Amino acid sequence: MNKLIEMENVEKAYKLGETEVHALRGLDLTINKGECVSIVGPSGSGKSTLMHIIGCLDVPSFGSYNLEGRDVGEMNDNELADIRKELIGFVFQDFYLMPDVSAWYNVSLPMIYNRIPPRERKERATQLLDSVGLSQRINHFPNQLSGGERQRVTIARALANNPEIILADEPTGNLDSKTGEGIMQIFNRLHEEGKTIILVTHERYVAERALRKIHLKDGMIEFEE
């Protein structure tokens, strides 16, 4: 199997006011290319921190993290930004769309940072929105879309630069179960297309989708199933 993510003894500590919080305490994790993994655990178990580190928004305080064989811990801000741009697509619980631009513009935003020419940008954004079932909503603004539709736009945005990994943080947290089911089907399809999907969730039906479930507790992996 092709190893994509390799973490060894990763620790993360940060200061919250006066107290030092150890969010991760020596975590070993390997995720192969094309896997669909869910990370579950109670709040405070460190799953958000783990997601931030996998997503290169943060770096480990200790231990090593190799992504596609490159040591993330050694990277500077610009290199981290490049990794996020090219390898990772984020799907947030609260969507985090730009309210003042249309759906297709939201999707094309990552491509702007990736220096994709305008024509190609528009083409690809349209195609991506089509693939998540929003071909009729291309020019709608986020506030004209339902929660489920917004999350689809977010997924299309995550796919904009054709990343290796889709990192979803509670992707169905703000949706009813029926809408959430629709979103999960999209993740299934993406997994079948060969993307590596990492879901952070505490919803059972979401976690069940994944072939691998990683249970976190107190900053460590409690067990895997």
Added chain:
Amino acid sequence: MDRGFLLESLRSALEAIKTNKLRSLLTTLGIIIGVTTVISVISVITGLKQKIATSFSSLGANVLYIQKYPWVMGGAGVDWWKIRQRKNLGMEEYKALKEYGSSFTYVAPQISNRFDVKHGDKKVDGVSVDGTTEDFPEIMNQQVKLGRFLSTDDIQYRRDVCVLGNDVATTLFPDENPVGKTVRINGRVFTVIGLLEELGELMGQSMDNVAVIPYTTMTKFTGRRRSLTITVLAEDEDEAREEIRWILRRVRRVKEDEEDDFSINSAGALTRQFNQLTRALFIIMVGIAGISLVVGGIGIMNIMLVSVTERTREIGVRKAIGAKSSEILGQFLLESIMICFVGGFIGILLGFSLTKLISLTGNIPFGMPIWAILLGFGFSFIIGVFFGFYPARKAAALNPVEALRYE
């Protein structure tokens, strides 16, 4: 910089300005005031300079006017009382200058007065009549187009002869040659011996409403006690000035330690004085503009800091989808520059209107140099970069995890 990224930053900046119209406008008030001041002061001074330059051109280049009083009184240490007590300039000074002067070719005394000029039942009011000598046309660069100018004999024998300006001639003699005819100047009969070439208008005033008579004849009207103006055509103004001072101080017996008791006026000196005045005005206004621009800049910085805080999560999202810190910096810097440009643009428009208003009401030519507009935009740009840098750097340095968590 990539065009797509630039356009996106511009779009985002305009969006931010649009959503907070009133806030942006209030923020730019300082810049608006500053740029308006700079633009209108520069434009008004430019217009004034044009006006002065054309007015002075009638005084002639390299023409020195030796007079009892200076044209412009001012500056420190001017003793008005002393100036008031100066002796008149008379023929003695004129003769001394004519005899001993070597740095100038032509000297002429001049007494001017306004008189009515009549011929038959026709009359011209308030003609500017100059009493002078044969050197006058050379100094004033005036040509005679018909007949002749005054001769030394006319002067010596105090003849009642005159040379008419174009306006006077055409009014009094609409369809005949005036040379050889007579006119009445201030009730006295004069024979017309010549016509002056037309000079045209200056600042809406005709320069051809003139008549020239012998200086000696003029004294029949004015008496001999009036102070003269002695005009000199100098080759080198400074050299001539020195020589004139040297001669006149001796003729007028000015003591070694005393100041000149006469004034040597010229267009050049007047221009210099005017320039000094405008420079002082300029510095004051630039100071005012500078203060309002700095105040405006602080306003910009303040509002940009607010904007960065308000959009912390947006910054987090942008970073998550791959924006580099430098790109966030660029985006916010551009936003601050855009806000300043809006202010600068409004300032330029206001400055333009204000200058137009001043030029219409004050009869000053409208002169708004292109570089003043560029300066307005330049100021806005510099303020935008300078005061926008700190907030933009703050935005760029945000930690993506914390920015995403920000509520």
